[in-house]
Amino acid sequence: MKIWGRANSINVQKVLWAADECGVAYTREDVGGAFGGNDQPWYLKMNPNGVVPTIEDGGRIIWESNSCVRYLAARYAAGSLWPTDAGERSEADRWMDWQLATILDGMRIVFWGLIRTPPEKRDMVAIAKAIKELGGLWARLDGWLEGRKYVAGQYFTMGDIPAGCMVYRWYALDIERPELKNLRAWYERLTTRPAYAKHIMVKLT
Known part of the structure; x- marks a missing residue:
C-alpha cells in the first residue's frame, strides 16, 4: 500500500x-x-x-x-477496528462524523492560530472564543465516555482514531482546559498504543 x-x-x-x-x-x-x-x-x-x-x-x-x-x-480489521455488528459500528461511525462536523472547526482555529501563525498575526480573540467553545464540545464526548473505555464501548475501534488525533492536540496545546476526567482517561488509554505514540504524539508543527 x-x-x-x-x-x-x-x-x-x-x-x-x-x-x-x-x-x-x-x-x-x-x-x-x-x-x-x-x-x-x-x-x-x-x-x-x-x-x-x-x-x-x-x-x-x-x-x-x-x-x-x-x-x-x-x-x-473486520471484527475489531471495524465492528461487524451494525449497531456497534454506528457508534464508531457517529464519533468519526462528530470529529468532522462538530470539533474540527474550533480545533483548526486554535491549532493554526497558536502553532502555524506568527505571534504578531494571531487573532487572540477568535482563539480564546474557540477554546471556550471547545471545552463545551469536548465535554459532550466526556459525558458519553462515562462507563465506556472507548467511543464505541469497551473496545478500541476505528471510531477512536479521528477524535483521538485531535484530543492529543487538545492536551498538547498550551491552553487552559476544563477538567474532563473521562476524556482524560480515554486519552491516556490511547497513549499506551504504540501506533498512537509513533504517529500522533509528535511535536506540533
Missing part, C-alpha cells in the same frame, strides 16, 4: 495510525504543505480535491481521511 501525504498533517496521521493498527505494510511519500505536489496533474488525477492523504491499495485509490480509515478497518 502507498500513502501520499506529509506526516505532520492530522489527516495523514489518522491513516498512518489506522494502517499500523491493521498491521498493513505501506510506503509513504511526502506531498502537500511545504512539499507541494498536490496541485500537480498526476496527483489531481488520483484525488481531484488536491488534498492529503490519498492511498493506493491493490490498484484502488481512496481519499478523504475518515473514508481511508473506514476502508482500512473494513478490509484488514
Whole structure:
C-alpha cells in the first residue's frame, strides 16, 4: 500500500495510525504543505480535491481521511477496528462524523492560530472564543465516555482514531482546559498504543 501525504498533517496521521493498527505494510511519500505536489496533474488525477492523504491499495485509490480509515478497518480489521455488528459500528461511525462536523472547526482555529501563525498575526480573540467553545464540545464526548473505555464501548475501534488525533492536540496545546476526567482517561488509554505514540504524539508543527 502507498500513502501520499506529509506526516505532520492530522489527516495523514489518522491513516498512518489506522494502517499500523491493521498491521498493513505501506510506503509513504511526502506531498502537500511545504512539499507541494498536490496541485500537480498526476496527483489531481488520483484525488481531484488536491488534498492529503490519498492511498493506493491493490490498484484502488481512496481519499478523504475518515473514508481511508473506514476502508482500512473494513478490509484488514473486520471484527475489531471495524465492528461487524451494525449497531456497534454506528457508534464508531457517529464519533468519526462528530470529529468532522462538530470539533474540527474550533480545533483548526486554535491549532493554526497558536502553532502555524506568527505571534504578531494571531487573532487572540477568535482563539480564546474557540477554546471556550471547545471545552463545551469536548465535554459532550466526556459525558458519553462515562462507563465506556472507548467511543464505541469497551473496545478500541476505528471510531477512536479521528477524535483521538485531535484530543492529543487538545492536551498538547498550551491552553487552559476544563477538567474532563473521562476524556482524560480515554486519552491516556490511547497513549499506551504504540501506533498512537509513533504517529500522533509528535511535536506540533
